[in-house]
Amino acid sequence: xxxxxxxxxxxxxxxxxxxxxxxxxxxxxxxxxxxxxxxxxxxxxxxxxxxxxxxxxxxxxxxxxxxxxxxxxxxxxxxxxxxxxxxxxxxxxxxxxxxxxxxxxxxxxxxxxxxxxxxxxxxxxxxxxxxxxxxxxxxxxxxxxxxxxxxxxxxxxxxxxxxxxxxxxxxxxxxxxxxxxxxxxxxxxxxxxxxxxxxxxxxxxxxxxxxxxxxx
Numbered sequence: 001x002x003x004x005x006x007x008x009x010x011x012x013x014x015x016x017x018x019x020x021x022x023x024x025x026x027x028x029x030x031x032x033x034x035x036x037x038x039x040x041x042x043x044x045x046x047x048x049x050x051x052x053x054x055x056x057x058x059x060x061x062x063x064x065x066x067x068x069x070x071x072x073x074x075x076x077x078x079x080x081x082x083x084x085x086x087x088x089x090x091x092x093x094x095x096x097x098x099x100x101x102x103x104x105x106x107x108x109x110x111x112x113x114x115x116x117x118x119x120x121x122x123x124x125x126x127x128x129x130x131x132x133x134x135x136x137x138x139x140x141x142x143x144x145x146x147x148x149x150x151x152x153x154x155x156x157x158x159x160x161x162x163x164x165x166x167x168x169x170x171x172x173x174x175x176x177x178x179x180x181x182x183x184x185x186x187x188x189x190x191x192x193x194x195x196x197x198x199x200x201x202x203x204x205x206x207x208x209x210x211x212x213x214x215x216x
Contacts, residue, residue: 010051010107010142014043016209017198021188024166027140028189029133031113031160034170035149039181039202041111042076043170044146045069046207048109049077051142057106058087061098063115066091076205092116096124098132102141113145114152122155129163165189171197 009023024030024047034040051058062069066089090101095116102108110116117125136143145164152160161167167187173180181202185194201208 010047010054010056012047013050014046014207014209016211017183017200017207019211020194020198021166021168021185024142024144025189026142027136028165029129029136029143029145029163030166030168030189031145031147031164032168032170033147033149035172037170037172037181038204039200039207040146040170042202042204043168043207044109044111044144045073045076047144048073048107051107052077052087055086056142057104059101059104059106059108060087060089061092061095061101061108061110061112061116062089063092063112069111094119096120097128098143099135102132102135102143103139105139105141108141108143109146110144111146112148114147118151120156122153122159125156126159126163129160133163161187 009025009028011023012018012021032040032044048058048060060069060073069089093116095110098108098110101110117128120128132143135141145160147157147160149169164187166189167185169184169186171182171184180199182197182199184197188194199210201210
């Protein structure tokens with residue numbers, strides 16, 4: 001898989017959110033967490049499309065159908081967003097190491113990280129993430145790991161957040177007028193702690209961030 005000639009971060013092309021976190025820096029490891037909410041997977045695919053638009057080599061690891069992911073990226077990207085030799089979509093049932101997937105540089109997305117590592121102990125998970133971080137720094141690979149809230153044991157969840165450079169959490173709760181969606185960014189790579197609930201809406205086709213609304 002060819003390496004991109006220039007070093008760069010991956011822009012977060014979601015209006016509103018990009019004023020808070022403009023990009024995911026090169027070589028960074030970010031956790032994207034939610035409950036049973038399709039907005040998380042949509043967000044991961046949006047970042048994947050941004051990486052493809054930046055001509056980065058992309059590896060997309062999933063526990064679901066490779067063809068399903070390909071179709072979603074094509075539909076949401078408006079055209080087939082990859083070329084042979086620059087993008088790889090891989091189906092897995094379990095993983096115990098990610099260094100091999102991150103060694104090509106560019107961008108690695110794991111859309112079902114908590115499911116694929118379900119059988120790993122806390123120490124094994126820590127070793128996996130430390131090894132992945134080392135490859136990220138060496139190869140300048142940017143990584144997003146999508147996790148499902150409640151699937152990890154509390155210790156494994158703490159290990160994952162501790163070893164990540166950034167954490168984005170998608171939340172949803174019932175309010176007087178229906179479902180309220182908001183996200184939080186409790187940790188980011190520049191050391192900021194963004195202590196606020198950021199309201200957003202999701203219609204299956206786009207994430208619309210509203211920085212004016214206040215979510216309690």
